[in-house]
Amino acid sequence: MDDQSNNFTTPYQLERLPEVPAYHRDARRGGRLSEGHLVYYGPHPSYYGIGEVKRINGSNIAVDFRGTGLFNVHEEIMDQRYLIRIPQEKMSKL
Numbered sequence: 001m002d003d004q005s006n007n008f009t010t011p012y013q014l015e016r017l018p019e020v021p022a023y024h025r026d027a028r029r030g031g032r033l034s035e036g037h038l039v040y041y042g043p044h045p046s047y048y049g050i051g052e053v054k055r056i057n058g059s060n061i062a063v064d065f066r067g068t069g070l071f072n073v074h075e076e077i078m079d080q081r082y083l084i085r086i087p088q089e090k091m092s093k094l
Contacts, residue, residue, distance in 0.1 A: 010046075010068050010069065011068075012049065012050055012094045013094050014040070014045045014046045014049060014050070014094070015045075015046070016090075016093055016094055017084075017086070017090075017094070019042065019044060019045065020042035020043070021043050022042065022043060022079075022081045022082050026042075026084060027081045027082065027083070027084060028081050032080075033056065033061060033080060033083060034053065035053050035054065035055065035056065036053060037052070037053045037085050037086075038053075038086040039051055039053055039061075039063060039083040039084060039085050039086060040083070040084055040086060041069075041078070041082055041083065042082055042083065042084040045069075046069055046070050047069050047070050048068075048069040048070075048073050048076065049065050049066075049067070049068025049069030049070075050068050050069075051063035051064055051065035051066065051076075052064050052066075053083075054075070059079050059080045059081070060079060061077065061078055061083055062076075063075065063076055063083065
């Protein structure tokens with residue numbers, strides 16, 4: 001059986017993003033994301049990669065990950081507490 005994780009490549013250096021668990025205060029703060037923000041899955045950045053917030057419905061956020069992560073997810077709806085915003089100044093280092 002072929003292990004897809006061995007074939008995983010991304011143009012981003014996802015290991016530079018700190019892991020932020022869902023219960024961390026930076027992940028629990030409400031109202032911190034807006035459409036167009038670049039985000040990542042806090043507990044494990046390489047799983048989903050980097051995505052753009054497309055829609056917000058309460059605590060549910062639709063994110064377009066464009067297949068940038070290990071799971072090759074293109075769009076996912078996630079609870080806000082799992083998403084961490086990427087500051088613009090960090091983008092050049094990824």
